[in-house]
Amino acid sequence: MIRIVLRRLAVAIPVLLLVSLITFVLADLVPGDAARSILGANATDAQVTALTEQLGLNRPLPVRYGSWLAAALHGDLGTSIFTGEPVSRAMLDRFPATVSLIAGAVLLAGLLGAGLGIASALRGGWLGRAVDVIALLGMAVPGFWFALVLVTLFAVRLPLFPATGYTPFTDSPVGWFESLVLPVLTLGIPAAAPVAKQTRDGVLTELGRPYVHVLRARGVPERLVILKHVLRNAAAPVVTVLGIVVVVLLGGTVLAESVFVVPGLGGLAVSATAAHDIPTIQAIAVLFTVIVMVVNLLIEMVYAMVNPKVRT
Amino acid sequence: MNGVAARFARRPLAVVSLGYLLLVVAVTLFAGRIAPYPPDRQDLGAALTGPSRAHLLGAGELGRDVLSRMIYGGRATLLAVLVTMVVFTLAGVPAGILAGYRGGRFDRFVLTSADLMFAIPVMIVLLVVLAIFPNNEVAAMAVSGLLGAPGLARVVRSATLGVREELYVRAAVASGLRDTVILRRHVLPRVTGTILVQVSMFGAGAVLLETGLGFLGLGTTAASWGNLVGEASRNLGTLPWLLIPSGVLIITVILAINLVGDGLRDALAERQNGVTTGTRRPARTPPAASTPDDTPPAPDALLEVRDLTVTLPIDGVPTEVIGGVSFDLRPGEALGIVGESGCGKTVTASALLGLLPPGAAITRGGVRFRDTDLTRASAAQARRIRGGAIGWISQDPIAGLDPSFTAGAQVAEAVRLHTGCGRREARRKALDLLERVRLTDPPRVYRSYPHQLSGGMAQRVGIAAALAGDPALLIADEPTTALDVTVQAEILDLLRELRRAGTAIVLITHDWGVLADLCDTAVVMYAGQVVERAPVAAMVAAPVHPYTGALLRSDPHHAVRGEPLPVLAGAVPAPADRPTGCHFQNRCPRVTDGCRDRPIAIRPLPEGDRTARCARIGAI
Numbered sequence: 001m002i003r004i005v006l007r008r009l010a011v012a013i014p015v016l017l018l019v020s021l022i023t024f025v026l027a028d029l030v031p032g033d034a035a036r037s038i039l040g041a042n043a044t045d046a047q048v049t050a051l052t053e054q055l056g057l058n059r060p061l062p063v064r065y066g067s068w069l070a071a072a073l074h075g076d077l078g079t080s081i082f083t084g085e086p087v088s089r090a091m092l093d094r095f096p097a098t099v100s101l102i103a104g105a106v107l108l109a110g111l112l113g114a115g116l117g118i119a120s121a122l123r124g125g126w127l128g129r130a131v132d133v134i135a136l137l138g139m140a141v142p143g144f145w146f147a148l149v150l151v152t153l154f155a156v157r158l159p160l161f162p163a164t165g166y167t168p169f170t171d172s173p174v175g176w177f178e179s180l181v182l183p184v185l186t187l188g189i190p191a192a193a194p195v196a197k198q199t200r201d202g203v204l205t206e207l208g209r210p211y212v213h214v215l216r217a218r219g220v221p222e223r224l225v226i227l228k229h230v231l232r233n234a235a236a237p238v239v240t241v242l243g244i245v246v247v248v249l250l251g252g253t254v255l256a257e258s259v260f261v262v263p264g265l266g267g268l269a270v271s272a273t274a275a276h277d278i279p280t281i282q283a284i285a286v287l288f289t290v291i292v293m294v295v296n297l298l299i300e301m302v303y304a305m306v307n308p309k310v311r312t
Numbered sequence: 313m314n315g316v317a318a319r320f321a322r323r324p325l326a327v328v329s330l331g332y333l334l335l336v337v338a339v340t341l342f343a344g345r346i347a348p349y350p351p352d353r354q355d356l357g358a359a360l361t362g363p364s365r366a367h368l369l370g371a372g373e374l375g376r377d378v379l380s381r382m383i384y385g386g387r388a389t390l391l392a393v394l395v396t397m398v399v400f401t402l403a404g405v406p407a408g409i410l411a412g413y414r415g416g417r418f419d420r421f422v423l424t425s426a427d428l429m430f431a432i433p434v435m436i437v438l439l440v441v442l443a444i445f446p447n448n449e450v451a452a453m454a455v456s457g458l459l460g461a462p463g464l465a466r467v468v469r470s471a472t473l474g475v476r477e478e479l480y481v482r483a484a485v486a487s488g489l490r491d492t493v494i495l496r497r498h499v500l501p502r503v504t505g506t507i508l509v510q511v512s513m514f515g516a517g518a519v520l521l522e523t524g525l526g527f528l529g530l531g532t533t534a535a536s537w538g539n540l541v542g543e544a545s546r547n548l549g550t551l552p553w554l555l556i557p558s559g560v561l562i563i564t565v566i567l568a569i570n571l572v573g574d575g576l577r578d579a580l581a582e583r584q585n586g587v588t589t590g591t592r593r594p595a596r597t598p599p600a601a602s603t604p605d606d607t608p609p610a611p612d613a614l615l616e617v618r619d620l621t622v623t624l625p626i627d628g629v630p631t632e633v634i635g636g637v638s639f640d641l642r643p644g645e646a647l648g649i650v651g652e653s654g655c656g657k658t659v660t661a662s663a664l665l666g667l668l669p670p671g672a673a674i675t676r677g678g679v680r681f682r683d684t685d686l687t688r689a690s691a692a693q694a695r696r697i698r699g700g701a702i703g704w705i706s707q708d709p710i711a712g713l714d715p716s717f718t719a720g721a722q723v724a725e726a727v728r729l730h731t732g733c734g735r736r737e738a739r740r741k742a743l744d745l746l747e748r749v750r751l752t753d754p755p756r757v758y759r760s761y762p763h764q765l766s767g768g769m770a771q772r773v774g775i776a777a778a779l780a781g782d783p784a785l786l787i788a789d790e791p792t793t794a795l796d797v798t799v800q801a802e803i804l805d806l807l808r809e810l811r812r813a814g815t816a817i818v819l820i821t822h823d824w825g826v827l828a829d830l831c832d833t834a835v836v837m838y839a840g841q842v843v844e845r846a847p848v849a850a851m852v853a854a855p856v857h858p859y860t861g862a863l864l865r866s867d868p869h870h871a872v873r874g875e876p877l878p879v880l881a882g883a884v885p886a887p888a889d890r891p892t893g894c895h896f897q898n899r900c901p902r903v904t905d906g907c908r909d910r911p912i913a914i915r916p917l918p919e920g921d922r923t924a925r926c927a928r929i930g931a932i
Contacts, residue, residue, distance in 0.1 A: 144524055219697070281443045
């Protein structure tokens with residue numbers, strides 16, 4: 001287990017450096033004046049000079065990156081050039097909404113995907129084809145479009161859920177739940193497709209393995225063969241797929257939070273982009289990378305727990 | 313690539329999808345001639361109205377024509393997608409080919425960067441790009457292609473690795489052709505299919521990405537498909553219709569790209585495997601059924617297999633895989649079933665447990681064990697007998713154990729199932745069983761997972777689990793085939809010992825040595841039928857059926873030094889291709905016309921306790 005954590009850290013540090021560096025190098029790549037490009041053609045020279053000063057664009061890249069890195073290691077991720085607020089504060093405020101959203105979507109994707117996958121593997125027939133169709137549509141239907149359809153159907157036509165907005169759990173658990181239903185459906189249903197596919201393939205592969213025949217020949221009831229043995233062995237690759245799903249969902253929050261006006265990190269990223277708030281978007285990129293790393297680490301640990309070949 | 317193109321052309325869905333994509337591209341290219349209005353022409357009177365004669369797909373904000381904006385919007389969207397795919401290909405393919413062909417440090421670099429890229433949240437990086445280059449969608453999409461490239465490189469690398477190992481490429485290397493020539497002439501054509509599949513999948517993702525950026529208002533400011541969805545979202549309350557045209561267009565384009573990719577992938581897989589999936593062979597008429605075997609049963613038999621006939625659906629037609637199989641086994645006896653692969657030995661053994669593959673049916677005869685008809689027993693009844701009075705030993709010892717549980721847990725599970733005892737008691741009994749199968753350190757084996765065991769140890773564990781219900785009969789399906797010779801002998805010793813303790817054994821094998829070592833009776837199967845049944849010693853000394861003789865002569869144990877081992881020419885016919893008459897006729901040196909006309913019945917021989925299925929018994 002310790003070896004897994006160390007190996008993940010060995011990957012994590014270069015990736016974090018890479019992502020943060022990319023954001024700095026990009027600003028340097030802009031032909032001419034980055035600050036002017038950000039502010040647009042109508043900006044006054046005074047504005048451009050002020051922004052250049054604030055972004056430190058007048059200092060050489062290594063110096064600029066070094067000082068950002070030193071501050072970041074102390075938890076100071078800079079100040080938003082748009083609101084003047086510390087970036088870490090803004091991110092902290094918006095963390096709970098995004099975590100609620102992603103946790104809900106992963107839960108839905110996991111349960112729905114595993115359920116569909118198992119059912120289609122054991123029953124086959126139309127259920128198997130349904131999984132194929134859902135998987136194909138899940139790849140083809142844009143999440144933001146699906147979200148708008150859900151809003152039209154279940155918030156505008158049938159006012160069952162709020163069309164937009166987010167209620168913190170601490171304000172009202174029921175309101176929190178209701179405000180999450182549509183965004184979680186938006187993110188979770190398409191994400192269920194790869195989970196269902198992997199579950200079905202996994203269960204079918206396991207059912208064809210010699211040990212299943214041996215267990216049956218040993219008189220183990222079919223219920224136990226499936227629940228105790230087949231599902232256990234089919235689970236490990238599904239865990240890996242769930243890890244990939246989380247990374248995809250992180251990107252999905254950018255769109256979903258915009259459609260549903262959820263005050264989360266994804267929405268913050270979009271508004272920061274629109275406002276050319278480079279310190280904020282830089283910090284979010286780093287934070288998202290950290291989240292991906294942590295998720296990958298957790299996935300690998302769960303994988304090791306399920307799979308004795310990795311553990312022993 | 314030609315073979316792939318032809319195979320691709322046989323897939324209607326993929327061809328239609330490709331046609332649709334080409335149509336969309338063509339309409340976009342000739343937007344100026346086809347679109348009814350310029351993209352920004354305003355018709356304020358028609359603002360936010362549904363389909364009408366003037367605006368076939370309705371009009372959006374400022375009364376701009378939806379259809380025209382969709383047609384012109386394709387320019388921005390498809391250009392961005394094209395840029396993404398080009399960057400993706402140009403960065404990923406050379407890196408992948410080089411990594412696969414050269415290996416070494418560069419290979420490790422490609423693999424590592426692919427690992428790193430998986431951890432980068434692409435969407436956020438694109439937002440960073442757009443924060444610095446406002447609305448410069450092409451730059452953002454190019455970056456997405458760059459971020460995806462290591463993934464492509466990894467796939468191309470493994471495809472290249474596969475090609476490089478092939479003989480003709482190795483020959484080209486050995487003959488001193490320059491690397492660039494080899495790569496261009498031999499490697500690139502072979503990995504092109506793989507690349508096309510990857511690029512098309514990535515292209516589908518790029519459409520999603522571009523429309524997403526457009527929807528957020530961060531992409532291009534010109535008309536684009538994503539901008540249309542963004543416009544629809546601003547007017548959901550007034551005109552939800554606006555969602556439909558742009559949504560349908562985006563979804564169908566992505567679907568089409570995916571279907572083209574799927575078609576390519578399947579066409580490639582077909583060429584590599586040489587099989588045609590999706591097309592069905594014409595329906596066949598089932599071959600003639602075998603003749604029944606009505607040898608009278610032994611009165612005191614433990615196991616009585618009588619005229620057992622099993623069909624399996626092959627190309628949708630129920631086809632006899634074993635026909636008229638009969639034999640008996642008294643308590644404590646050992647019987648060996650011998651024959652080449654594909655003769656129905658394993659189906660017979662599975663049928664003895666009532667565990668046939670899905671779709672299989674017993675059309676005649678049955679299996680009686682003590683007083684139970686196993687082929688008609690209830691599920692609960694069959695379960696009690698399986699692993700209880702009848703134990704099963706598998707062909708592949710390690711794969712026969714569940715990799716997720718310790719060896720001990722699996723033996724204990726069997727003990728609990730068949731004795732109903734508690735956990736602690738089951739553990740004790742399981743340890744006893746591991747000791748009984750002569751494992752040297754039972755507690756250590758108990759704690760071990762299957763992958764930590766050797767083949768011989770795993771087979772002992774399998775035998776221990778089979779003994780959990782104190783069986784009167786063990787069925788062993790080639791129990792030693794997967795093992796080393798010395799381990800084989802040890803497992804055979806163990807089986808012989810169990811036999812001496814009174815357990816009857818049915819042994820499936822193709823090894824005469826093993827059979828002669830352990831069994832009293834031999835049953836020879838050929839193409840789904842029993843062709844000869846006799847006491848082992850008598851059969852080995854004087855085989856009656858020509859197939860038995862051929863099998864015995866080709867047995868390596870009887871090889872004479874300095875002389876070539878006689879080999880039986882030809883192959884066992886598949887169940888669907890078995891001839892009328894004697895199944896062995898096409899390989900038999902003594903075949904006559906009489907062997908071909910009608911099914912051959914199995915007949916008792918004068919020397920007693922023997923039967924054979926040959927029309928020429930008297931003549932040989």
